[in-house]
Amino acid sequence: MKKAAFYLIPLAAFVILAVFLLRGLWLNPREVPSPLIGKAAPVFERPTLNKPGLQFASKEMLGQVWVFNVWASWCTPCRQEHPLWNELAAKKLVPIIGMNYKDDAGAARKWLTDLGDPYTLTIVDGDGRLGIDYGVYGVPETFIIDKQGLIRHKHIGPVTPEAMEKKIVPLVRELQKS
Amino acid sequence: MRALFLVLMLALAGGLHAQTAVPTEDDPLTAKREVDLASKLRCLVCQNQSIADSHAGLAVDLRRQIREQIAAGKSDTEIVNFMTDRYGDFVLYEPPFKATTLLLWLGPLLLLGLGAVVVVRVIRRRKQAAPPLSNDERARAAALLGGKESGQ
Numbered sequence: 001m002k003k004a005a006f007y008l009i010p011l012a013a014f015v016i017l018a019v020f021l022l023r024g025l026w027l028n029p030r031e032v033p034s035p036l037i038g039k040a041a042p043v044f045e046r047p048t049l050n051k052p053g054l055q056f057a058s059k060e061m062l063g064q065v066w067v068f069n070v071w072a073s074w075c076t077p078c079r080q081e082h083p084l085w086n087e088l089a090a091k092k093l094v095p096i097i098g099m100n101y102k103d104d105a106g107a108a109r110k111w112l113t114d115l116g117d118p119y120t121l122t123i124v125d126g127d128g129r130l131g132i133d134y135g136v137y138g139v140p141e142t143f144i145i146d147k148q149g150l151i152r153h154k155h156i157g158p159v160t161p162e163a164m165e166k167k168i169v170p171l172v173r174e175l176q177k178s
Numbered sequence: 179m180r181a182l183f184l185v186l187m188l189a190l191a192g193g194l195h196a197q198t199a200v201p202t203e204d205d206p207l208t209a210k211r212e213v214d215l216a217s218k219l220r221c222l223v224c225q226n227q228s229i230a231d232s233h234a235g236l237a238v239d240l241r242r243q244i245r246e247q248i249a250a251g252k253s254d255t256e257i258v259n260f261m262t263d264r265y266g267d268f269v270l271y272e273p274p275f276k277a278t279t280l281l282l283w284l285g286p287l288l289l290l291g292l293g294a295v296v297v298v299r300v301i302r303r304r305k306q307a308a309p310p311l312s313n314d315e316r317a318r319a320a321a322l323l324g325g326k327e328s329g330q
Contacts, residue, residue: 029225030225032222032265032266032268033266033268034265034266035262035263035264035265035266035267036264102235127239128235128236128239129239131239132239132240132243132264133264134264135264135265135266137222137223137236137265138222138223
């Protein structure tokens with residue numbers, strides 16, 4: 001009896017290993033947890049896309065919850081999520097600020113004319129430096145920033161209808177109450 | 179003679195000038211530091227390449243960032259911290275030693291220790307399981323081996 005248990009140890013070890021490996025199959029290696037969650041959103045002051053002379057400073061958003069969406073006209077998945085931002089903007093629930101990441105300003109403006117402009121305003125990050133401060137590595141990325149200016153959530157990749165309904169909208173509502 | 183002197187002076191001045199105006203990436207020490215740092219950092223766009231290997235836009239930007247920070251006199255640790263503050267420990271090919279990575283670092287040692295304990299126990303048990311032969315058994319073994327006890 002004792003001997004049988006002894007021989008079962010390798011089997012048990014194998015099962016444990018297999019469970020971990022199987023779990024690994026369903027994890028997305030592209031979703032790297034951001035160290036910025038719960039920390040202050042990097043402060044910026046940048047020209048806006050539609051009025052290049054006008055500078056917009058992130059501190060103007062203090063006191064309200066806002067959504068910060070990183071996009072570019074060259075980014076195909078951005079096109080995929082864009083209708084969802086249009087829908088959210090139509091609800092007038094929360095200000096959506098865009099970050100136009102490493103893009104050509106003309107192409108970016110044309111994109112907004114063609115597909116609709118859900119953004120309260122879009123700031124320009126031509127050389128990607130602000131993107132680096134926000135830990136952006138794959139466009140589109142979306143941040144939810146609370147009244148105190150802390151990053152509360154980061155969505156990597158195109159927003160899906162599920163993510164919008166189950167995470168982004170409820171979180172915005174919850175943060176607005178607090 | 180004088181002309182030669184002048185030419186020499188000019189040549190020297192040119193040499194000196196070239197030395198101070200070398201762009202950062204041509205300075206071999208800076209370039210080496212940049213490459214060393216960049217090869218320690220993972221490119222998040224193409225995750226199995228380092229920033230040094232990758233041609234992705236982000237890798238190019240991050241290399242520029244490293245170069246600028248070296249030029250600004252930042253230490254290697256400061257530059258690495260700049261990256262982990264933004265992208266997390268995942269950018270490091272060598273994970274740091276801290277509470278959450280304890281098992282990762284010590285796991286193999288733990289398994290080695292466990293294996294050693296098992297091996298020692300198995301060997302001890304085997305020794306006990308084979309008691310010394312009695313005289314009768316010894317004689318029989320000798321007979322089986324063709325009477326040559328010295329073969330033992």
